[in-house]
Amino acid sequence: MRFLRAVLSAAAATLPVLVLLLIPQLVHGGAGSPGLAALGGPWLNGLFLAAIILIPKINGALDPQVPDWTSSTAMASTTRVWRTRIWLAILAALALLAVFAAGQTAAYFVGVASPAIVDGELIYSRFLVQELVVYVFGYVLSLAVYTVIVRALVRPEPDPKRRKR
Template structure:
């Protein structure tokens, strides 16, 4: 159950990322009608960094463990982990980045086998499939892993 609540926390924290991913002009440079891919990639990175920072708070709200992990104490507990156990916190971020890269790679291979641009036209169903793979395997699964690791590290830090 804790895993499912962590997944839901990651989904809630990354909803702005999903909104950006669903707009082809923000994430693709080869879309007709003018592309804002530079702005989109900046917004995407900012939304993901904000999600990484806020996911413990969202998880504390959705899956509280009184008094150590609630919406009001999860950020402080994460801060204690970063101050007291920096190397383990960096390993949690490394796991996040590894899973994120695996999601990006899976979406790349999906894009190679079924390109979103076919005959100069964007096939939105193929585009959507690629972006959902990136979102679910890259963003959501990586944040789920990160928040679960932070919970364990916060519990052991005390």
């Protein structure tokens, strides 16, 4: 159930990415002017980076675990993970990149099997399939995996009353 909520959180965080992916001129150089396609790449990267940063807050709202993982405390908990358990947090980021690369690769093979541009004409249905594969298996799944791992790494805040002096 927690993974399903992480997937829903990732889908909510990456909705702007989906909107951008559905505009062929911004993501496919052969579908329009190359200048627009050159703008689409940085926009996609920026929106995905924003989604990576904001996913704890969104997941905290959709799947709270009091007190360490709510909408208001999830960002601080994630920061604490990155400060105290850096190597495990880096492994979570590498897992995100690995799943993202696998999604990109799957979309590449879909594109090779069924190209979106045939005889200089864009076939939007084929384009849509490629972009949905990228979105679901690249962006959403990678962010869900990252969220689940980071969430598992969050330790409760130590109680200051219980500290030994």
